[in-house]
Structure formats: C-alpha cells, structure tokens
Amino acid sequence: MKRYSVFAVAKNAMNYHQGWERAWRNPEPKAEYDVVIVGAGGHGLATAYYLAKNHGVTNVAVLEKGWLGGGNTGRNTTIIRSNYLQDESAALYELSRGLFEELSQKLNFNIMFSPRGVLMLAQTEHEKRAWMRTHHATRINGIHTEWVDVARVKQLCPIINDSPEARYPILGALWQPRGGTARHDAVAWGFARAADDMGVDVIQNCAVEGVDVENGKVTGVRTSRGAIKCGKLGVVVAGHTSMLTDMAGFRMPIESVALQALVSEPIKPCLDIVVMANTVHGYMSQSDKGELVIGGGADGFNNYTQRGSFHHVEETVTALVETFPIISRLRMLRQWGGVADMTGDRSPIIGKTPVENMFVNCGWGTGGFKATPGSGHCFAATIARGEPDEIAAPFAMDRFKEGRMIDESVAAAVAH
Amino acid sequence: MLLLTCPYCGVTAEETEFHPGGQAHIERKAGTEHSDAEFEEYLFLRNNPKGVHLERWRHQYGCGKWFNVARDTRTLEVYGSYEIEAKEPPQEIKDRIAQRLAETGLPEKTVN
Ligand SMILES: Cc1cc2nc3c(=O)[nH]c(=O)nc-3n(C[C@H](O)[C@H](O)[C@H](O)COP(=O)(O)OP(=O)(O)OC[C@H]3O[C@@H](n4cnc5c(N)ncnc54)[C@H](O)[C@@H]3O)c2cc1C
Ligand SMILES: [Zn+2]
Numbered sequence A: 001m002k003r004y005s006v007f008a009v010a011k012n013a014m015n016y017h018q019g020w021e022r023a024w025r026n027p028e029p030k031a032e033y034d035v036v037i038v039g040a041g042g043h044g045l046a047t048a049y050y051l052a053k054n055h056g057v058t059n060v061a062v063l064e065k066g067w068l069g070g071g072n073t074g075r076n077t078t079i080i081r082s083n084y085l086q087d088e089s090a091a092l093y094e095l096s097r098g099l100f101e102e103l104s105q106k107l108n109f110n111i112m113f114s115p116r117g118v119l120m121l122a123q124t125e126h127e128k129r130a131w132m133r134t135h136h137a138t139r140i141n142g143i144h145t146e147w148v149d150v151a152r153v154k155q156l157c158p159i160i161n162d163s164p165e166a167r168y169p170i171l172g173a174l175w176q177p178r179g180g181t182a183r184h185d186a187v188a189w190g191f192a193r194a195a196d197d198m199g200v201d202v203i204q205n206c207a208v209e210g211v212d213v214e215n216g217k218v219t220g221v222r223t224s225r226g227a228i229k230c231g232k233l234g235v236v237v238a239g240h241t242s243m244l245t246d247m248a249g250f251r252m253p254i255e256s257v258a259l260q261a262l263v264s265e266p267i268k269p270c271l272d273i274v275v276m277a278n279t280v281h282g283y284m285s286q287s288d289k290g291e292l293v294i295g296g297g298a299d300g301f302n303n304y305t306q307r308g309s310f311h312h313v314e315e316t317v318t319a320l321v322e323t324f325p326i327i328s329r330l331r332m333l334r335q336w337g338g339v340a341d342m343t344g345d346r347s348p349i350i351g352k353t354p355v356e357n358m359f360v361n362c363g364w365g366t367g368g369f370k371a372t373p374g375s376g377h378c379f380a381a382t383i384a385r386g387e388p389d390e391i392a393a394p395f396a397m398d399r400f401k402e403g404r405m406i407d408e409s410v411a412a413a414v415a416h
Numbered sequence B: 001m002l003l004l005t006c007p008y009c010g011v012t013a014e015e016t017e018f019h020p021g022g023q024a025h026i027e028r029k030a031g032t033e034h035s036d037a038e039f040e041e042y043l044f045l046r047n048n049p050k051g052v053h054l055e056r057w058r059h060q061y062g063c064g065k066w067f068n069v070a071r072d073t074r075t076l077e078v079y080g081s082y083e084i085e086a087k088e089p090p091q092e093i094k095d096r097i098a099q100r101l102a103e104t105g106l107p108e109k110t111v112n
Helices: A006-014 A042-054 A089-103 A102-105 A126-140 A150-156 A186-198 A238-248 A312-322 A324-328 A369-385 B036-043 B089-102
Strands: A032-038 A060-063 A117-124 A146-148 A172-176 A201-203 A208-214 A217-223 A226-235 A254-264 A274-277 A282-286 A294-297 A330-341 A348-353 A357-360 B004-005 B011-015 B019-024 B052-058 B067-074 B076-083
Touching: A032 A042, A032 A217, A032 B076, A042 A060, A042 A186, A042 A357, A060 A186, A060 A226, A060 A312, A089 A102, A089 A126, A089 A369, A102 A186, A117 A126, A117 A150, A126 A146, A126 A172, A126 A226, A146 A150, A150 A172, A150 A217, A186 A369, A208 A238, A226 A238, A226 A369, A238 A330, A254 A312, A274 A312, A282 A312, A294 A312, A312 A324, A348 A369, A357 A369, B004 B076, B067 B089, B076 B089
Parallel strands: A032 A060, A032 A226, A060 A201, A117 A274, A226 A357
Antiparallel strands: A117 A172, A146 A172, A208 A217, A217 A226, A254 A294, A254 A330, A274 A282, A282 A294, A348 A357, B004 B011, B019 B052, B052 B067, B067 B076
16 A cells, blocks of 8 residues: 655646556455455444454454445534543543544554544533533543533534524523534545555455355345355344345344434535534534535434435424524535434444344444444454444343443434 | 435425334243243344335324335335234335335345
8 A cells, every 4th residue: 555645746747647556456256255344334344444453353354235435424424522421431431532643644644533522512401411511531541521501602603593592591501612524425435445454355345145144143244246155244234134144144233314414505514513402303504615515314214215304304304404403504515314223222332242243333323423433442452352342342242132231322412 | 315205194204304213023022931042033133124114103293103015225216104903014015115126126134
C-alpha cells in the first residue's frame, strides 16, 4: 500500500493524478479462510482490520452482498458520542470514541473525525432529571460531559429557539464536548484499505445464502459465488441478522425496522455542533457541504425496504422547525432509510452463538456508527480467542435469557 | 404509508390511525412451569422474516381494538387483516398470499 501524504499528493499532481493505485484489491474468493466475516459495513470491516492488526489473523475474507459501506454505514447521520447511562455501554462507546480520535492517523485515511460537541437538550422536567443522572453516571465512568444551562445552550447554538413560551421549552442540556461526527463512507473505506493491505480479502457482490453446520459446529458458508469453508464465522449484517441465523438454525431477539434521515439544501455555516432533541424526536447537524443533516425516531413496524413512512419525516421536521425556526423555509434535498436491527433492550449483541465457532455482532439498531471501531476491536478479540473480551462479555446474547438487560431504551428516547 | 382495515369496525385508514404491535400468534410462556429459555422465547425471540409477516396492530384512534395483519416486509403489501382470536390467518388470506407469491415469483421469505 502506498501511503497517502502531502508528498504523495504533490508527486501525483505531476502526472495529473493518473498514478494512484486502487485503494483495495478486488480478489476472487478462495476455497477456505480461517475467518469469514459476513457483511462489509463499518463493523465487519473494522473486525477484519483488528483481527489482522491486533491478533495476527490475516487469512480472512469479508463477504458483502452489495458494495462495501452500502448498508447502514453509508446511510447514517454519523453522530458520535459516549454519554450512555449504563456502565457496560459507557465502556464500549467510550472505547470507540477514543479510537476515533486517532483513527485517521492509524488508517492513513482521513475519516474526518470532527469532535465538534454533541448537545442533548432537556425539554421536560423528566428529561432534565434523566440527563443529570446520565451526566453523573458518565462522570463516575471517567467520561467528560457537562450539564449546561439555557444561556450556555444559546451560546453554543445561536439558532436555537430558547423561548420559555415554546411548547417544549429548553431547560438545559447534556453536553459532550468531545462527541461529534465523522465521514461515514471514509470509515468503511479506511478500514477496507488498511485491512486489505494486511492481506484481508474484501469480496463484494458475494451474498451469503446458506451456513453449513456439522455437529453443532460451523464449517463454511454457501454464497452466490460458490461455497467457502471457514474455521470461524463472524456475522455482522445489521438488519439482516435474523436471516443469517435462520440459515444456521436459531432465532434472535431482533426486529428489523426502517430508520430514515434527510438533508436540506446547502446553506452557509449556521450550526457547528450536533443538537439532539429527544423529547420531540429530532436531531440535526450541518455537513461540510452546508446541508443540514436531519434524523428522528425509527418507524414502528418490521420493514426491509430501506424506505419508511412519510409521516415520520413530517413529525421530525415539525419538531425541528419548532426548535430551529430559521429552517422553516429550507427545502429538503434527499431522504432515505436504512434497516435497523432493534433488540429488546436497545443494546447490541456481541459474542458467541448456539453454533460453535459462529459469532454475531448485531443489534446496533439506530446507533451503531459511533461504535464502529470499538465494536470491531472487541469483536475481533472475541473471534480470535473464541471467548468474549472484557468489553464484549456483558453484551452476550444469553443476557435475554438470564434477564441481564443493558437497558438503554429508557436512557435515550432517540438512540444515536 | 400503509392502508389498513380494522376487521372489527370495518374502517380502512392510513397507518397513522393504527399502532403496530409486532409479531402475532406468540404463545404466552410466562408461568412458573416454564423455563428461562421459554420465557426468553416468549418475550424476546422473533421470526423477523424478510417476507410474509403475521403481526398485530391496534386501531389506536378508532375503536381501540387489537387485530392481526398479514403483510410483506419486502414490498409493504398488505395481504389482509383478521381477528385477534384467530390462531392463524383465515383461508381467504392464505389463498391471497399464495396467489400474490405466485404472481410475483417471490418465496415466502427471502434468505438475504
Ligand atoms: C438513517 C440512519 C441514521 C443513523 N444515524 C446514526 C447516528 O447518527 N449515529 C450512530 O452511531 N448510528 C446511527 N445509525 C446506526 C448505524 O448506521 C448502524 O448501527 C451501523 O452503521 C451498523 O453498521 P454495520 O456495519 O453493523 O451494518 P451495515 O453497514 O448495514 O453493514 C451490514 C452489511 O451486511 C451486508 N449483508 C447483509 N446480508 C448479507 C448476506 N446475506 N451476505 C453478504 N452480505 C450481507 C449488507 O449489504 C451490509 O452492507 C443510523 C442508522 C440509520 C439507518
Ligand atoms: Zn376499529
């Protein structure tokens, strides 16, 4: 792999940028791998990267039915934060947020991590207490957050409606200064390029259609490009998890629903932080291109179509117009949806399955982009050792049977 | 936007008048005689198919009753609604599903 640098840019400028090599190969699948990862979203690619980087496991394939990063990784609104209520979540998301800080350097790929700060508004007395509780919990967990008053909210975000007459007046906010955003595609591309460089085969247009299990142990997968044997199998397919586990003969505590997002026409810089208004179900940030990036709550019913119902868009926009009156006359340019994998406690599932040597990493639902490097980090360790590491252990799927929920659904009405 | 029909009051309305309630026909296994695994199955494990899905809806802003719907999670096509007491869709809805699957060439559920 030729390193990207200012010198490389200068050198390639000499021959009109004709000399850049492919960022990753386009290999044919081999007959057998030590580890097969299904799903080349950010989490699958990060898993492959850390398998190679931290555990020296390089005979790895990442199989993707479409193009890499074309799932939820390329569809999310890129909010990164780690101010989660429960200790287990705080550890996982803070590991991930920390990894984001130096990811561009580590991957030699600019993932445009922008720790611009995430502001979570409190708009009811109940929400205020909940965020204060979260603030104290994160402090105990060594994560820097602040409880800020309305005056500070207005200072951080001048376009916000701070009127006490608003239907849901702002009573304060939970502020995580080192939260922010990153370029979602770049995260997938950066991990793919770095993993490929260490020998990982990233194989696109290769759909897994069957899982071979012998005596309770996984032996390989059947794909649209032939059978591939594997020592270990990691399933990282977000909304499609139930289908993969169906192939292996067991069920998951997951339902797949549509989550939508939209962007406005580009305007001059007016918002340099991320603002989340969970009571009214809407959140917003501004992209480098000037578009306002907008999201809200998930649709309510099972749905694999990557498109949702219009009334959810309407509700989100209504809420945000109340919160940011200046956006009322903006036109919306694009709208899309992803298939979010929702678990019963709104926390992910990472770890072993009833099938030996088959592992799952899923259930990130509406909020897993922020966890991409951390998830890959602990899932790679879990696959390499065959046992979950310290961070992953609480997220095992048997927590549903044992009643050990990691309840984040009450901690964040809109989970991003 | 889905159009659903309440089998009780006969009203056909947009999905905003209804509230989704997830997978239908789940057997309640929550008694003292049931194991942890059965309890887990009842509370959390779901079929979540990419295809024909039998699910519950409530006529929230109407008569308030719960009922069942057969719907396709790939196409959002609604095959029909039926009463909450039923253990499975009535023959008429089963026939419609079979007919539509034959017309579209789709399997009952898609593997990926
Ligand atoms: C609209 C929207 C907004 C969001 N906003 C945020 C946010 O602001 N912050 C945040 O942290 N998170 C957010 N999320 C959630 C986040 O996008 C996801 O949790 C995360 O990207 C999941 O990554 P992944 O790699 O697990 O899944 P994906 O990126 O979906 O990757 C899974 C891959 O598996 C492939 N696959 C599926 N089945 C098969 C098969 N049979 N064979 C081969 N390949 C297969 C798919 O094609 C896909 O590429 C949002 C999600 C959506 C939809
Ligand atoms: Zn009714």
